[in-house]
Amino acid sequence: MTKRLRVKNLDRCIGCLECIYTCARVNERLLSNYRSSIHVKASGGIERNYVVIVCRGCRNPPCVPVCPIQGAITPREGGGVIVDREICNAKQCNHECVDACPIPGAIHIDVDIQKAIVCRQCFSCVQFCSTEVLAIEEATGEW
Amino acid sequence: MIHPNILEINLDDLSFDIYKDDTVFENYLGGIGVGMELLRKHLKKGIDPLSPDNTVIFSLGPLNSFFPVASKTCAVFKSPLTGNLGETYAGGRLSTAMRFNDLGAVILKGKAENPIYLVSHENEVKFYNALPLRYMYPNTAGRIIREKIRRPGNRSVITIGPAGERLIPYACATVDRTRHFGRMGLGAVLGSKNIKGIAIIGDKPISLDANTEYKEYRKMFREVYKKVTETDLMAKYHVLGTAAGILPLNALKSLPTRNFKESTFDDAELISGEFFAQELLGKRVACGGCPIGCIHLAILRERWEKGSVADIHSISVPYDYELIYALGSNLQIGDGADILKLIEAVEREGMDAITTGVVLGWLAEAYEKNIISPKDTKGALIRFGVIEDFLNLIPRISKANPEEELYCVASKGVEALVERYGGDDFGIRVGKVEPAGYSTGPYAITGFLIGGRHSHLDNAGYSLDQKILNKPISNEEGINRLIIEEEWRNVLNSLVICLFARGVYDIDTTVKSLSSLKIERTADELTQLGKEIQKRRLEFKKQEGFKLEEAYKKLPKRFTEMMTAHGHVKKADLDDLYSLYQKETKKRYEIVI
Known part of the structure; x- marks a missing residue:
């Protein structure tokens, strides 16, 4: 069965940001804290816990049917979506995918390239998560 | 690049x-x-x-x-x-x-x-x-x-x-x-x-394409990451953090206690990294781009002064080895939660915790020895082991009210206290800097003295003391090792890595990491750079009037009286190390400081 990314032990996050850098390094060939499909933020300050924001890998993704540009975003087998960067153009839509996703920040529009940025389930970040917050799971469950 | x-x-x-x-x-x-x-x-x-x-x-x-x-x-x-x-x-x-x-x-x-x-x-x-x-x-x-x-x-x-x-x-x-x-x-x-x-x-x-050899960079990143997370090179930092040092240093008779008078602390276990982790640690966090997460945040529960049992709040307080030594063993405070209170008091004022701890240590000893009187302290008691005394002093020192001369002088550091009140023998400072917590032996002291910023991190004399415990080296070799270490650390401090990862970034890894970023430097060029930076640091110090001899003469007598991992440090050894260093700097950097 195809696998997907899971935020398994959120409370263990130490906020090192390696997942973000890895996503940008591997998928964007960038050193970036912004052009990444995974994000970490402090929830209520450093004294509280960190929050990891990333696509949940829906098998029936709400971001797909709302996209007005044919073929820009398509479901990925086993959960999640694939954005075709050739086709996606955030200047030609109202960012319907961002609106439709119930998890704020899981999909965002990069202002520089005007494309939707969302996890493509490559799992590179999992290898660089030293506290095992991130894991790979079989796509079971209701979503 | x-x-x-x-x-x-x-x-x-x-x-x-x-x-x-x-x-x-x-x-x-x-x-x-x-x-x-x-x-x-x-x-x-x-x-x-x-x-x-x-x-x-x-x-x-x-x-x-x-x-x-x-x-x-x-x-x-x-x-x-x-x-x-x-x-x-x-x-x-x-x-x-x-x-x-x-x-x-x-x-x-x-x-x-x-x-x-x-x-x-x-x-x-x-x-x-x-x-x-x-x-x-x-x-x-x-x-x-x-x-x-x-x-x-x-x-x-x-x-x-x-x-x-x-x-x-x-x-x-x-x-x-x-x-x-x-x-x-x-x-x-x-x-x-x-x-x-x-x-x-x-x-x-x-852009990684523009600034790196992309493939090589990813390979090196992976290699370094593995060394950081999968070997024991940095293990101690993410488990107990730097506080891991308390028990081993105490066992070596190297944990400064009661203003460096003693080097073992009876309550070491109650202020150990193990104790903090078990009883007080709330969470660990990391600096950006570091998978270690050495920042240990303890939970300090504070009761309101005149409240009920439920009138309580909790705050998050970072702790580290140096703070535990300076505000703990050095003041004879043997309770982890009390140390957290002192750390928090120092944090709130925004003061250097090491210097504050050493200043407080001097005050307590001077008070004990009647070098300063209740008139000087404006009635305040300053006793080793009494948390309330120190909690009271921290904001007063920070305020530096001209009507409270003692606290005004204390706010300028140990050197100023010694100049005004005496107590030179137990005025713990090296080159006007209050040292970190290592009474390990002659190289810690000499390392503080000759270091560009008088820090244990300049050349890790405290570490050399520990390495040579069972295999003594000549003073010539010792000085040489301190110098080489400081020069190499200048390179690491130019990268700028956290020195906790110094074992990861050996010279070969550094050369390859730089190369993957399109910066071609040979091992020899890097060591030369470290040497050149050291020369510049020394030149700067000389230009601004630093005199090594003066700093050497001001080393407190306490350093040769206290117990260390090497027993009592002999004055003759310190003299010899000092002269060797003077000779070596003249030769190596063409400078007399």
Whole structure:
């Protein structure tokens, strides 16, 4: 069965940001804290816990049917979506995918390239998560 | 190779300039290398450290954000504590914020007319009125500045506390709530410039195709990451953190206790890293780009003074080895929660915790010996082992009220106390700096003395003492090892890695990591650079009037009286090490200091 990314032990996050850098390094060939499909933020300050924001890998993704540009975003087998960067153009839509996703920040529009940025389930970040917050799971469950 | 910008801010007229100086980064890599060069260009000789003439330079190095644990930012300035080279490093998110704001260095010059905080983002620097933030705790001011920015993600905020605003020469600058430019009084220098806070926001992507050999870079990243996380090279830092050192050093008779009078502490177990982890640790967090997470945050439960059993709140307090030694064993405080209270009191004022602890140690001993009287203390009791006494003193020292002379003098450090009241024999300071917590033996003492910033981190004499316990070396070899170590650390401090990862970044790994970033330096070229930087640090110190002989003569007698891992250190050995070093510097750097 195809696998997907899971935020398994959120409370263990130490906020090192390696997942973000890895996503940008591997998928964007960038050193970036912004052009990444995974994000970490402090929830209520450093004294509280960190929050990891990333696509949940829906098998029936709400971001797909709302996209007005044919073929820009398509479901990925086993959960999640694939954005075709050739086709996606955030200047030609109202960012319907961002609106439709119930998890704020899981999909965002990069202002520089005007494309939707969302996890493509490559799992590179999992290898660089030293506290095992991130894991790979079989796509079971209701979503 | 990345060619970052330099942001130069002139506080006199709140103007700024953003420009490139590729040569300085090409020649000196970054960090301390670039810092020393920029200091040469931007700091006039012989100035008053608390005058507008002082210049502060924050600098990154080529590895920052590109590689794991390259998470430090270097700061150089003229220190108000020593009147000489000020050099200090901090973690947090500062280096990543600077990196993603395309800044390799920030230069602060002049003095703002009124208190301000400033926010740097892309090509903008905004200046805000900080008068309403007057005397706020560093973390309160930091939260307000973060809220003002209203921008999540990679931002970093440096703030100073009341001590910095009052120009206490060992005031620190707090970075992102839990990290510090702790030493040598950067907080006072920022205070003298009327800067309450500095925020940097960075969100600009950097092309790896343009700045790295992409494939090689990914390979090296993976290799370094594995060394960091899968070997035992850094294991101690993420488990117990630096506090892991308490028990082993205590067992070696190397844990300074009661103002360095003793080197073992009866209650060591109750202040050990193990105890803190079991009983007080709330969570661990990491600096940006470091998978270790050595920042240990304890939960301190504080009861209200006159409240019921339920009138309680809890706060998060960072702890480390040095703080536990300085505010714990050194003051004979044998209770982890009490140490947290002292750490928090120091944090709130924004002072250097090591210096504060050593100052308090001197006060307690001087009080015990009747060198200072109840008249001097204005009735306050200063007793080893009594937390309330020290909690009472910390804000009074930070206030430096001219009507309380003793606390005024204490606010200037141990050197000032000794000059005013005597007690020279137990005035623990080296080169006017209160030392870190290692009574390991002759190399710790000599290391403090000859180190460019009189820090245990300059050349790790404390570590050499431990390495040679069962295999003695000659004094010649010992001095040589300290010198070589300090030169190599100049390279690491130019990258700028966290020195906790010094075992990971050996010379071969450093050469290859740099090469993957299109920076070709041979091992020999790197060691030469380390040597050149050392020469520049020494030249700076000489220029500003440092005399090694004077510092040597002022070493407190306590250093030869206290027990160490090597027994009592012999004066003759210290003499010999000092002469050997003088000889070697003359030969090696063509300089007599």
